[in-house]
Structures are given as structure tokens and as C-alpha cells.
Amino acid sequence: MDELSPDTAARQSWLSLLAKAPAVRLAELMPPDLPAHEWLRRPEVGAVMVQGRTGATGSPFNLGEMTVTRCALRLADGTVGHGYVQGRDGAHATRVALVDALMQTARADCVRADVLAPLQAHATATAAARAAKAAATKVSFFTLARGED
Amino acid sequence: MYVAVKGGERAIDAAHAWLAEERRGDLSVDELSTRQIEEQLTLAVNRVMAEGSLYDRELAALAIKQSRGDLIEAIFLIRAYRTTLPRFGSSRPVDTGEMACIRRISATFKDAPGGQVLGPTFDYTHRLLDFKLLAEGDVAPAPVAQATPGPVPHITEFLNKDGLIEDQPHDDTQPNDLTREPLELPADRALRLQALTRGDEGFVLGMAYSTQRGYGRTHAFVGELRIGLCPVSLDIPELGFAIELGEVELTECETVNQFKGSKTEPPQFTRGYGLVFGQSERKAISMSLVDRALRWRELGEDNVGAPAQDAEFVLYHCDNIQATGFLEHIKLPHYVDFQAELELIRRLRAEATANATANATATALASTDMNEAAE
Structure with missing residues (x-):
């Protein structure tokens, strides 16, 4: 399951990026002329049990659940899009599924440039801002006086 | 024994209406939004998510608002909500x-x-009340430094x-789930x-x-x-x-x-x-x-x-x-149980009184007998 083809790995990557993107940001970036779709699975809210590992590396244990919303839709040409997102936002899941479907059509390059690239930039910038604040709180020890001197 | 079990609805409705009013507090003070709770009472939100066993910041904030800041009540609300959710599966163990x-x-x-x-730690703070927080004010941005990726x-x-x-x-045995x-x-x-x-x-x-x-x-x-x-x-x-x-x-x-x-x-x-x-x-x-x-x-x-x-x-x-749940249930009506306890205590006391009277009579009679025998 971990050996993915390049196409599958790319899809995995955009679905993960879309799921983690702020819902408001994705809504702003959605392309204007969205295709019609029919539902294979209307947005539904559920839970996923998050697991940790004993001692960080040992056997799994159940840490607690998180809310997740999922949906699946089909475009007129038969392309199927899936949306799985953290939280309870059906509109976010729907947008993810629409972008997932569009990324499998001829519009992929446009969507990549107009939606995925700005989301990736946003994610990178957010993570970098947090890391930079953390780095500023890193302790640099220096020796005041050595006991044996 | 028959005990009336109806008749509390009107009182309960009035109690809940008053609860809602108390929750809102003084109307001249701005209402607290769940976004404010999420952003500014973050550690309370974290506790409700951890002990409610459901990671959803917005729901935890809502539960805190609804429970008037009683975190165990908020956790209760989250635990009740999570039972309504279908389980989509278990994640891969987080790394x-x-x-x-x-x-x-x-x-x-x-x-x-x-x-x-x-x-962002409380460690090394002096634990002195910061009276500046009584007034509203802007916060200076935190310093940044070059991070190692x-x-x-x-x-x-x-x-x-x-x-x-x-x-x-490393081991991938699937755990039991309580x-x-x-x-x-x-x-x-x-x-x-x-x-x-x-x-x-x-x-x-x-x-x-x-x-x-x-x-x-x-x-x-x-x-x-x-x-x-x-x-x-x-x-x-x-x-x-x-x-x-x-x-x-x-x-x-x-x-x-x-x-x-x-x-x-x-x-x-x-x-x-x-x-x-x-x-x-x-x-x-x-x-x-x-x-x-x-x-x-x-x-x-x-x-x-x-x-x-x-x-x-x-x-x-x-x-x-x-x-x-178990602790607080004892404040709920236990009229029938208590009636039974009351009956029992009354009977035991009546028996004890009767025994005492009988014993006293017997002792008195016995001592009379002994006195008579001595005479």
C-alpha cells in the first residue's frame, strides 16, 4: 500500500494538501466555472480514531477521536472526486472533492496553478512562521563559571 | 407504595430558562463567541478535547460556552456528542x-x-497577576529567529x-478500544x-x-x-x-x-x-x-x-x-429508596424500643423475684 505510482502519489499529495488547507482559503481560491456533479456520497460527518504509539515507537494505542467529513461526487464525464477533511464542514469536503475531480481532467494544470500552488505556499508560510517563533525561544547555554576553576 | 412521579415539568422548564439567562449574564456585557473561546481560552479547549476524547476545537468551545465554563460538564457534552458519530476508521499511528x-x-x-x-510556556513567568490584561491592548509580535528545518x-x-x-x-498489533x-x-x-x-x-x-x-x-x-x-x-x-x-x-x-x-x-x-x-x-x-x-x-x-x-x-x-455521573446521581430523586430506608429505621427503632421495654420489665421482674427470694 505504501508503494504508490507517481500519479497516485500526486493525488495523495493534493488530497492531503486540500484536507489540511483552511476552509476559508480554499473557498476563496475555487475556480469560478465549477462543473455540475452528482453525489456518490453526500457529505457526512463521522469520527476517526486517532492512534499513537506506546513510547513513540512501540505498539499502537487509541488516543481519541477526531471529527471528519467525507463525500464523493461524479462529474458529467464520469470523473470521480473524493473529499476527506478534518472537522464538520460539508462545504469544505465538497470543494476538496471537486478539486480532486478537476485535477483528473484537462483543467489540471490551471487548478494546480490557481488552487494547489497558493495553498501550498500558505501551508509552507504558516509552518515557517511557527518554526521561526519556536527558534527564537531556543536556549543558548553559556558557562558562567566552572565549578572546578 | 405509590409515589407521585409527575409534576416537575413546569419547574424544570423554568429552571432551564433561568439557566439560559444566567449563562448569558449581564446583557450590558458583550456576548462571548465560540471563536473567542477557541482563540483565547485555548488550554480549556485543549482539556475538553483531551478528556472528551474528541479533537474538534469548535465543538469544545461550544461545549465550554454551553456549560458556563464548567469543564467537566463540557467534557460530558462532548462525550455525549461523539457517541452520535459513525466511525470511519482508525488512523495510522501518528509519528x-x-x-x-x-x-x-x-x-x-x-x-x-x-x-x-x-x-509559548508559563514556565519562568513570575506568577504575578498581570493587571495590563484588565485593559484591552495590542500584543507585540513574538520575536522570530532562523529555524533549522x-x-x-x-x-x-x-x-x-x-x-x-x-x-x-515497533509492533502493529491493533489495540482494544475501551x-x-x-x-x-x-x-x-x-x-x-x-x-x-x-x-x-x-x-x-x-x-x-x-x-x-x-x-x-x-x-x-x-x-x-x-x-x-x-x-x-x-x-x-x-x-x-x-x-x-x-x-x-x-x-x-x-x-x-x-x-x-x-x-x-x-x-x-x-x-x-x-x-x-x-x-x-x-x-x-x-x-x-x-x-x-x-x-x-x-x-x-x-x-x-x-x-x-x-x-x-x-x-x-x-x-x-x-x-x-455516579456521584451526582445521588442528588436526583430517590424518594422510594429513601421511603424504604425510613420505614426500616422506624421499624428498627420501634423494635429496639419494644426490646428495651421488654428487657426493663424483665429486669424489674427479675430483681423483684431476687428481692423476694432474699427476703
């Missing part, structure tokens, strides 16, 4: 080695690779390379960790503290404490691969504990482990101390009879929703 740490400290190694990163290694791994700490071998099957003893470590991570912070803290004071001492050092975001991956059957659904903020504590060795194990350090939703480091440290104390049997240590070594005591009392 805390890949955590984007905002805080990472070690009490055992000053110069650990990756360094000591304090993050990439994950930060776990400190216990350095000890593990030298064989100085017990190994924590939200699906009732907790039964003996509980394996995975179940104990699940119970502790959703257990009451105050209870787990008290248990951990008792081990430090000598009731089942395990000589714990905080090998590493880290806080940060971890992605959560779920295998999606219809896609045939896993995707990252989102990120959760976690606090992880690994303790390094003294261990003299046993019949089966050489002298080495042992581990206690804590992992909790949100920024909850008091809870994570407490969890790792109690986890370690509960491992006495598998490590061949003596059971000294300490409360924190008693899995039944710890695991059956750490859940504040179970505890508060």
Missing part, C-alpha cells in the same frame, strides 16, 4: 518523531541535538542506541494509555504526585517533553491509499526512570509515556508517571501496595464522566 515542534525540552540532556526550545530526533533514542534504556520495539468494549482487567498497556489520556487531569495529576511523594516511587526524569502539530493519516479503502486528513496538536512526554534490574532484565533505564491532545503538558507528564507506576508487574518490580500501582483503582476511577 511524533515527525512533529513540527513548537516546544521541546529535556530535563536529562542539556545539549541534546535539536536544542531546548521553550515555546526538519524533524527533531527523540532524546530517548540516544539512550536506546547505547542499550541504556529498555527498547520499545469506547467499544468495557474496560476489563488485567488491562494491557495500550488500554491503560487510552484510559489515562482521556482521564481526569486532576485525578491523574494526584496519582502521579503520590508516586513522587513515595507511594510507588519510580524516580522519573522528563527525558523529553514536546508539543507540536502532527499530521493524521487515514487509509481510504475506496482510494487504495492513505491521505492526511488534517493535523492535531499533541503533547508528548517520555520519562526516563531508574531501574535496578530484575531477574529477567539488566539494570537500565525504563520508560513512562504520555501523549495527550492539545497543549496539556501537566497532563502528559502525569500520564507518563502513572503509566510507569502501573508497569510494575511487567518489569518484575515489587507491588508495594501504592494506589498508583493498582490498575483497578486507577483505571476505574480516572474517568471524570463516569465518576461525576
Whole structure:
């Protein structure tokens, strides 16, 4: 399951990026002329049990659940899009599924440039801002006086 | 006996209407939004998510608002809500080695690779009330510095390379889930960790503290404490691969504990482990101390009879929703039970009075007999 083809790995990557993107940001970036779709699975809210590992590396244990919303839709040409997102936002899941479907059509390059690239930039910038604040709180020890001197 | 059981509806409706009014408080004060709770009472939100056992900031904030800040009531609301959700599956175990740490400290190694990163901590504050917060005001932006990209290694791994700490071998055995099957003893470590991570912070803290004071001492050092975001991956059957659904903020504590060795194990350090939703480091440290104390049997240590070594005591009392449910139910109407108790007490008292009277009569008669005999 971990050996993915390049196409599958790319899809995995955009679905993960879309799921983690702020819902408001994705809504702003959605392309204007969205295709019609029919539902294979209307947005539904559920839970996923998050697991940790004993001692960080040992056997799994159940840490607690998180809310997740999922949906699946089909475009007129038969392309199927899936949306799985953290939280309870059906509109976010729907947008993810629409972008997932569009990324499998001829519009992929446009969507990549107009939606995925700005989301990736946003994610990178957010993570970098947090890391930079953390780095500023890193302790640099220096020796005041050595006991044996 | 027949006891009237209807007639409270009007009083209950009025009580709940008043509750809603009290919740809102003085109308001349702005209403608190759930967004404000999410952003400004973040650690309360974290606690409700951890003990409610459901990671959803907005719902936790709503529960805090609805419960007027009573966090156990808020946790109750979250626990009730989560039972309504269909389960889509279990995530892949989160890899805390890949955590984007905002805080990472070690009490055992000053110069650990990756360094000591304090993050947004209360440590080293003077615990003096900050009267500036009484007035509204802007906050200066936090300083920034050049960050080293990439994950930060776990400190216990350095000890593990030298064989100085017990190994924590990789294993993919699926754990039992105490939200699906009732907790039964003996509980394996995975179940104990699940119970502790959703257990009451105050209870787990008290248990951990008792081990430090000598009731089942395990000589714990905080090998590493880290806080940060971890992605959560779920295998999606219809896609045939896993995707990252989102990120959760976690606090992880690994303790390094003294261990003299046993019949089966050489002298080495042992581990206690804590992992909790949100920024909850008091809870994570407490969890790792109690986890370690509960491992006495598998490590061949003596059971000294300490409360924190008693899995039944710890695991059956750490859940504040179970505890508060049983505790608070005694304030609800028990009229029939109490009538029965009242009847019993009255009968016993009547019997005791009758016996006393009979005894007194008998004694009086006996003494009369004796007096008569003596005469």
C-alpha cells in the first residue's frame, strides 16, 4: 500500500494538501466555472480514531477521536472526486472533492496553478512562521563559571 | 407504595430558562463567541478535547460556552456528542518523531541535538497577576529567529542506541478500544494509555504526585517533553491509499526512570509515556508517571501496595464522566429508596424500643423475684 505510482502519489499529495488547507482559503481560491456533479456520497460527518504509539515507537494505542467529513461526487464525464477533511464542514469536503475531480481532467494544470500552488505556499508560510517563533525561544547555554576553576 | 412521579415539568422548564439567562449574564456585557473561546481560552479547549476524547476545537468551545465554563460538564457534552458519530476508521499511528515542534525540552540532556526550545510556556513567568490584561491592548509580535528545518530526533533514542534504556520495539498489533468494549482487567498497556489520556487531569495529576511523594516511587526524569502539530493519516479503502486528513496538536512526554534490574532484565533505564491532545503538558507528564507506576508487574518490580500501582483503582476511577455521573446521581430523586430506608429505621427503632421495654420489665421482674427470694 505504501508503494504508490507517481500519479497516485500526486493525488495523495493534493488530497492531503486540500484536507489540511483552511476552509476559508480554499473557498476563496475555487475556480469560478465549477462543473455540475452528482453525489456518490453526500457529505457526512463521522469520527476517526486517532492512534499513537506506546513510547513513540512501540505498539499502537487509541488516543481519541477526531471529527471528519467525507463525500464523493461524479462529474458529467464520469470523473470521480473524493473529499476527506478534518472537522464538520460539508462545504469544505465538497470543494476538496471537486478539486480532486478537476485535477483528473484537462483543467489540471490551471487548478494546480490557481488552487494547489497558493495553498501550498500558505501551508509552507504558516509552518515557517511557527518554526521561526519556536527558534527564537531556543536556549543558548553559556558557562558562567566552572565549578572546578 | 405509590409515589407521585409527575409534576416537575413546569419547574424544570423554568429552571432551564433561568439557566439560559444566567449563562448569558449581564446583557450590558458583550456576548462571548465560540471563536473567542477557541482563540483565547485555548488550554480549556485543549482539556475538553483531551478528556472528551474528541479533537474538534469548535465543538469544545461550544461545549465550554454551553456549560458556563464548567469543564467537566463540557467534557460530558462532548462525550455525549461523539457517541452520535459513525466511525470511519482508525488512523495510522501518528509519528511524533515527525512533529513540527513548537516546544521541546529535556530535563536529562542539556545539549541534546535539536536544542531546548521553550515555546509559548508559563514556565519562568513570575506568577504575578498581570493587571495590563484588565485593559484591552495590542500584543507585540513574538520575536522570530532562523529555524533549522526538519524533524527533531527523540532524546530517548540516544539512550536506546547505547542499550541504556529498555527498547520499545515497533509492533502493529491493533489495540482494544475501551469506547467499544468495557474496560476489563488485567488491562494491557495500550488500554491503560487510552484510559489515562482521556482521564481526569486532576485525578491523574494526584496519582502521579503520590508516586513522587513515595507511594510507588519510580524516580522519573522528563527525558523529553514536546508539543507540536502532527499530521493524521487515514487509509481510504475506496482510494487504495492513505491521505492526511488534517493535523492535531499533541503533547508528548517520555520519562526516563531508574531501574535496578530484575531477574529477567539488566539494570537500565525504563520508560513512562504520555501523549495527550492539545497543549496539556501537566497532563502528559502525569500520564507518563502513572503509566510507569502501573508497569510494575511487567518489569518484575515489587507491588508495594501504592494506589498508583493498582490498575483497578486507577483505571476505574480516572474517568471524570463516569465518576461525576455516579456521584451526582445521588442528588436526583430517590424518594422510594429513601421511603424504604425510613420505614426500616422506624421499624428498627420501634423494635429496639419494644426490646428495651421488654428487657426493663424483665429486669424489674427479675430483681423483684431476687428481692423476694432474699427476703
